[in-house]
Amino acid sequence: MVWVSDKDDSDNDNFSWDTDEDDKDRFPGPSAGIPGFACEAGSSQSSFFCNFIAMGFSKDMVEKAIKQNGEGNQEAVLETLLTYSAIGSSTPEHEDVPNDFSAASDEDSVDDDLWSSDYSSDECNLSILVTVSDPVLEGLDFTEFATEKDKKLSTLVDMGFSPEEAAAAIDRCGLDASVLELADSIQAAQMAEEADGTGWSYPKVQYEAVGGSCNSFTRKKRRLLEEKRKLKRRKEYVKKPALGMDDAPMPISKPMIGFGLPYQKCITSRSLPEAAIGPPYFYYENVALAPKGVWDTISRFLYDIEPEFVDSKYFCAAARKRAYIHNLPIENRFPLLPIPPKMIHDVFPMTKDWWPKWDHRTQLNCLQTCIASAKLTERIRMALKSCGDPPPERVQQYVLGECRKWNLVWVGHHKVAPLEPDEIEMLLGFPKNHTRGGGISRTERYRSLGNSFQVNTVAYHFSVLKKVFPNGINLLSLFSGIGGAEVALHNLGIRLRTVVSVEKSEINRNILRSWWEQTNQSGNLIELDDVQKLNGDKLEQLIQRFGGFDLVVGGSPCNNLTGSNRHTRDGLEGEHSSLFYDYFRILDLVKCIMAKNL
Template identity: 55%
Template structure:
């Protein structure tokens, strides 16, 4: 396991977006023309996916579908085998297979040779079919006593388990806005073990290039950042104009970590002489609409390469906010904004602890060399820790021995503790974090301290983001329309406001009611434009996006970022990279950005 320098925004489980546990609608493909009488009466004919609809652990539609065929007179073992062998070939072939197996009766063989001779032939014969998922204990017990000796129980269990895993992935893709049939087809193409990243890329490749895309994504060999090579000479076109066949697995399984620059200064800084950065964007990435996506810099292996691939292979701009304020915050940004004529927010914020909080000078010991805080987190130290530090210092000489100094400094760096008295340290107050992050005073006031720390720890550093967005001021003198995804407490909106950019309309997508309240309160006090709030990103479908675009005339900026507690490299215990519950939000960002660009090009 790779150990990373800590850049975490907290290990607490802060929910940004939830898939929900409510009941979902299950869709099925209708039986094709010429269906037999049996198939015509079957309202649960298997299509691309017949998944369990409820999340309460009870048997769903897959179990009832099997029971329906059992009620028609077929034995359960024959139904299971027929479904497994039939795949996605529809109700007609399933019924024919059931009748064939019924006719064979005791002569039914379960070896692979028989299955291959009786099962309908397809271009890609696969057992990865969306048929069954969950059986309750009673069903499972009854089934085990009824299955004939000719059918192996373990095979059925493996089949059900495989279907369950596949259905979970189909559910995830559907909740991200992809059609159910395309999600199921992507899993058939790429295999049940393919990651969500691979499946998403496969769907977009299929939409753009046709369903011929079925390459083995595990065969590619990494050459360098931005390119892949393979022995297969055939290239398949992908979204973005490049060859999908030249791409490797998008879950990062074959990627080396993207090298991070040192120092982490981005393409340029405000106090530097303007240096020319040659950056050529692909045609489909050129704005407007402009887009801007932030993620923690120290992400798990392969994450940044994956994000870059999805966002037109644009090189990330890695910046540490310690060059803009008195706290470090290592972030990466992928955007299509111009790089010339950037300007910082004024007044320039202090860049050292003593400048930001002069009262700490009196108590700051000479053996504490810190001049800046580490990354601001979503939680703070306990009172017991502060007391242990005080006791350790009180019982030591002045200066304390090296072992005590080491202990105290480690805790101070970890928790961003400041000296507020003799032998006394304390965590930053929420209003001090607001100041360091570039928010107006009392921006988060009115909610609990715990919620304030949590919301601030997951926010943008306003001065850093504003420096990048400053190029928009001259481009949109009459104001702009913004689609703000996962808005949090409104870091992007505050940055644009402080730059003097009029926001005519902002459509904000944010799940947290606390964060929405903070943003709405600030908006009502400072803005004259229209704020439209959306609570669930999954409801922002292409149709809804098109309706908004027709209503307001299009979006000038699509801005967003992922929460830190899953993609940060230091969160070793709970991170899942781009497959995590929270970090799947990136795929929503790409889906929505793609929809915005496509619709605006069409209208």
């Protein structure tokens, strides 16, 4: 099970990956076994009940779901709970599941392994913290949400859209959006999919069925059709061998959901170029919004695989627009459990009390490597103090602009603050205090975290490997950082037989080493410091020793690609980002050596 620690209960006293007491109203972090844990003091609930509580669902929700499905049907209860969660936190810009959950259920999205013996046979491995239900979800009347949403859903379904598309559109546009706006949004999404060459298989919408709707829709339709033609032209353009055409645009999927999200209708197959097929499997990551032409170049090097563009705002409460090029299978992906909340107020309930009505943010922007200064937050406080409530438009704009730019949250009356390192760890899916201690400074923590993977996102992509490698994997991890890939695989329950990790920063190597020891890994961890020193001889030696690598992961430096860089945004040829070519070099070497040996 994903959050179950490998540690024995006995040596769990002086170190715990658990969250602190004051963390009880957040989603549960990975928890070590707690002996004698009871579901709730004085209650006589069944272990069946406890299992769901331990997943992070609130007491009320579990009761309601069990009442609805009966105690025998674990799967049905889970689905109902997931539906509750999704609907309960349903607001704009946030992923969701359709009300008609039966449509997605036959996809078998939840892997059986998640319900395997770990949880059912070892109930001691429950976190005591999750017994406290989510105060945000508790107060909600889900039926009210459902009916309000149902109306628009059924209208859209009547118009010919699938329930999944309709639900996704409501998430994108918000519950307040008109049906026409929603239809518009779905159509745009369909076109983006088509432009991707990976079109969804839903039937085309009968626009006439809208019947009596307004001109704006037909106008929009015309505009959309024009864009469609444009996208087609662009696609054809991209397909041509781009010799020296570094400005050839790489189309980014809209919405940025890659091949699909958990519990939604997904694209389940794709054709990979011959040269792209493993072994080994590989996974490359970098910022999605790189300068023009960068992803075309990267794609050309990585065997012409199209990048998968994914925004992690669909996996956690913060945006993180990234592209991933990999040759992993994409059918039967499943998410890491528990599924983190995606709304700020659910992740940080304390901020809800201080959140002004006029700050409409529901999710955070990308977590970066630097935070706002104390002086700025003080300026904001003074600005708000010196005017009435609500503040005039001009002040609102100023404050909101700074809040968005620096990812500030409300921590008091007129008081905003940047996120704490442990809060960022949680958002990114790491155990709390993952980067703490070992002589690392606060600034360095922010830097390391800002450069890291979002674990849930990556784990969703890695999940398919669980069945492929039931006995564990040999991992070559380049640019490991604080070990996002390792944590993702471990949390998925994929055994790490061998990890060869290459990371330049000693601080980060120490963090990974520390995590490795704290989680009692049974495999081997080999830490190297420089990808450029990893030559063919060394690789051959490693491959001989461990029998080859199953997976080669790497997110090379983005310094010269990201928009945040004011000084040296030099593209793929920049001082740091050019290390991408070492990723390719090493991957290709591994490929050749393994082909030769096997």
